[in-house]
Amino acid sequence: MSPESQQDFALAFLSILFEGAPFILFGTLVSGFIDIYLPPGTMDRFLPKNKTLAVMSAGLMGAVFPVCECAVVPVIRRLVKKGLPVSCAITYMLAAPIVNPITALSTWKAFQGQGAGMMTCSRLLLGFLIAVGVGLIVSRLSLRSILKPQLAEELENDAARSAAKEAKSHKPDHKHDGCCGHDHGDHHHHDHGDCGHDHGAPQDNRLVAAFRSALKDFVDVGVYFSIGVAITALFNTGIAPGAEWLDGLAQNPYQAPAALMVLAFILSLCSTSDAFIAATLHKFSWGAKLAFLTFGPMMDVKLIFLYQTVMRRRFILFLAIGIFLAIGGISIFWQNLLLSSMK
Amino acid sequence: MKPTLRRILFSLAVLLWSGVLLYFHASGRINVYLAPDFRPIALVGGLGLAVLGLFNLFTAGQSADCGHDHEGADAEGHDHEASDLPPLTAFLLMVVPVALSVAWTKDEYSANALTSKGLYDAPADFNAPFLAASLPPFTREDIEKSQPKTDDGFYKFNLMELFFAAGDREMQKALDGLKVETEGRWIDEIQRNPNGTRKRLYRLFITCCAADSRPIPIVLEFGKTPPEMPENGWVRVAGVMTFPTEEGILQPVLQVERALAAEPPYEESFMRE
Numbered sequence: 001m002s003p004e005s006q007q008d009f010a011l012a013f014l015s016i017l018f019e020g021a022p023f024i025l026f027g028t029l030v031s032g033f034i035d036i037y038l039p040p041g042t043m044d045r046f047l048p049k050n051k052t053l054a055v056m057s058a059g060l061m062g063a064v065f066p067v068c069e070c071a072v073v074p075v076i077r078r079l080v081k082k083g084l085p086v087s088c089a090i091t092y093m094l095a096a097p098i099v100n101p102i103t104a105l106s107t108w109k110a111f112q113g114q115g116a117g118m119m120t121c122s123r124l125l126l127g128f129l130i131a132v133g134v135g136l137i138v139s140r141l142s143l144r145s146i147l148k149p150q151l152a153e154e155l156e157n158d159a160a161r162s163a164a165k166e167a168k169s170h171k172p173d174h175k176h177d178g179c180c181g182h183d184h185g186d187h188h189h190h191d192h193g194d195c196g197h198d199h200g201a202p203q204d205n206r207l208v209a210a211f212r213s214a215l216k217d218f219v220d221v222g223v224y225f226s227i228g229v230a231i232t233a234l235f236n237t238g239i240a241p242g243a244e245w246l247d248g249l250a251q252n253p254y255q256a257p258a259a260l261m262v263l264a265f266i267l268s269l270c271s272t273s274d275a276f277i278a279a280t281l282h283k284f285s286w287g288a289k290l291a292f293l294t295f296g297p298m299m300d301v302k303l304i305f306l307y308q309t310v311m312r313r314r315f316i317l318f319l320a321i322g323i324f325l326a327i328g329g330i331s332i333f334w335q336n337l338l339l340s341s342m343k
Numbered sequence: 344m345k346p347t348l349r350r351i352l353f354s355l356a357v358l359l360w361s362g363v364l365l366y367f368h369a370s371g372r373i374n375v376y377l378a379p380d381f382r383p384i385a386l387v388g389g390l391g392l393a394v395l396g397l398f399n400l401f402t403a404g405q406s407a408d409c410g411h412d413h414e415g416a417d418a419e420g421h422d423h424e425a426s427d428l429p430p431l432t433a434f435l436l437m438v439v440p441v442a443l444s445v446a447w448t449k450d451e452y453s454a455n456a457l458t459s460k461g462l463y464d465a466p467a468d469f470n471a472p473f474l475a476a477s478l479p480p481f482t483r484e485d486i487e488k489s490q491p492k493t494d495d496g497f498y499k500f501n502l503m504e505l506f507f508a509a510g511d512r513e514m515q516k517a518l519d520g521l522k523v524e525t526e527g528r529w530i531d532e533i534q535r536n537p538n539g540t541r542k543r544l545y546r547l548f549i550t551c552c553a554a555d556s557r558p559i560p561i562v563l564e565f566g567k568t569p570p571e572m573p574e575n576g577w578v579r580v581a582g583v584m585t586f587p588t589e590e591g592i593l594q595p596v597l598q599v600e601r602a603l604a605a606e607p608p609y610e611e612s613f614m615r616e
Contacts, residue, residue, distance in 0.1 A: 003447075008456035010448035013440065015376040015553035018367065021360060022388025025395065208398075208407035212350065215399045218392075219353045222360070223428060223436045230440050236554050237452070238459025269555065 012233035031078035032214025055135035058088035062096030069097040073306040074217045091135030097271035097297035098127030107275040228302025232268045257291035257328045264296030271297035287335025349430040350403040356437040358396035364389030375450045462558040465592045466509035483517045497524035497581040506559045509595040524581040529572045547612040561595040579605040
């Protein structure tokens with residue numbers, strides 16, 4: 001790499017790192033504290049029992065707990081380990097960076113004078129629909145076909161252990177209070193060996209454990225983020241080849257959304273701010289911008305690396321192709337529908 | 344690797360990130376990298392990372408109880424600190440790119456990167472309606488009434504206004520033939536410059552961070568060999584604003600009457616908001 005390329009890479013790399021690191025920290029702190037303080041199965045209780053309704057509710061959770069795509073991966077890693085169904089976790093992971101008030105506000109603000117209300121509503125609706133669609137498909141797949149083998153094995157072991165404990169817990173002398181996640185009555189006897197929680201653990205020790213868990217999560221996510229940002233910086237500054245052909249595709253109604261989704265994939269922008277970039281891409285159609293704004297927060301270079309901390313590579317590949325086709329198709333259809341209604 | 348050593352390594356990696364964030368913030372260099380609304384977030388992030396790193400460093404050898412049952416055959420699968428990568432590999436991947444970038448950065452892009460980001464694109468290729476809409480509408484009368492003026496009679500404009508005038512007929516009409524002064528960075532003109540009488544003046548426009556920045560340029564026409572100035576150095580230029588169509592492209596061209604080296608402004612780039 002020439003000294004000039006080094007200088008360009010460094011500026012782009014550090015700027016994206018400075019922008020993203022605080023959000024990763026936020027996500028990993030949340031995940032660390034969820035790990036230690038949130039009893040297993042808690043999330044389950046907030047979701048409807050019906051599988052479809054549960055997935056749809058997960059698609060709206062970002063409205064209550066807004067996180068960007070950098071922060072959401074460590075959070076869902078932890079939530080999955082805490083018993084949130086994988087279908088709901090993936091729905092939340094895909095929807096939360098888009099279906100949240102911060103992203104809605106930034107999109108609305110950036111698209112002033114370009115149909116801001118329509119773009120904001122379309123983005124949130126499309127993001128929600130795609131995430132729920134993926135969630136419903138995932139709910140029919142086996143854990144091992146989605147998650148990394150080690151994580152799937154952990155979950156299966158946890159499920160087996162929970163089942164065994166459930167059977168044991170119904171012995172007449174075993175009583176829990178509400179914080180165990182399952183209330184067996186008003187008795188005060190507490191069998192720590194079986195319930196899975198040490199209720200006598202000193203709080204400061206649990207704080208140390210929470211910070212350790214957050215540190216481990218930050219390093220896990222930070223490593224992949226660092227690799228993703230490095231690749232993004234190479235493309236962003238023109239060191240990597242391939243940027244010029246994008247402009248040549250802008251006028252083609254079918255290739256333009258694909259081109260902008262590729263651009264979103266390469267740029268790896270934060271969902272809270274990508275609308276400000278999209279609004280400046282005047283060569284491209286409205287539908288292409290919608291595709292950019294929906295695909296980017298769900299799949300980009302850095303997310304590919306982050307997703308690998310949770311999911312199998314093959315599943316990530318199918319997910320990427322699936323949402324690329326779905327978002328591209330719906331964006332083109334939606335734009336044509338709007339244009340014909342305006343005539 | 345022993346858990347204590349692993350915790351120390353990871354804490355040091357996090358502290359390096361924290362140190363870099365806090366150093367760039369404290370030195371003011373963060374201004375080149377992030378838009379204003381992201382800077383306090385970066386500061387909080389740097390402080391948060393310092394807390395995370397220091398807490399884990401000082402408690403690395405302490406035993407901790409997570410409050411869960413780790414006994415039995417499942418203990419292996421219930422390790423809150425098991426990592427995806429070997430600890431030393433993870434440490435190096437966290438530290439090396441950041442350390443290299445800090446060593447390599449000059450807080451500005453090279454001419455090659457600026458070219459790939461659109462330094463020499465036609466102004467029409469950067470038609471940002473939401474930005475143009477945020478600029479106040481004005482006529483020649485408005486300018487004469489409210490625009491600040493230099494002692495020698497040049498109206499002070501920022502480069503953004505001159506650049507966007509190329510895509511806005513109303514602004515063009517108001518500015519065409521007007522004596523204006525502006526400032527920006529000095530760089531070679533490589534297009535439509537057969538006699539070597541031109542330079543280009545640009546500033547970056549940042550939406551969120553330097554990675555998404557785009558150059559906002561105008562052409563400087565001297566009518567003779569331009570004066571010697573350091574490439575990418577800051578200059579203040581004054582002259583008559585024109586908008587000629589050259590090879591089918593409408594260009595904002597300043598017919599320069601004077602050009603002097605200048606101090607960089609506090610915000611070197613144009614920022615969203």
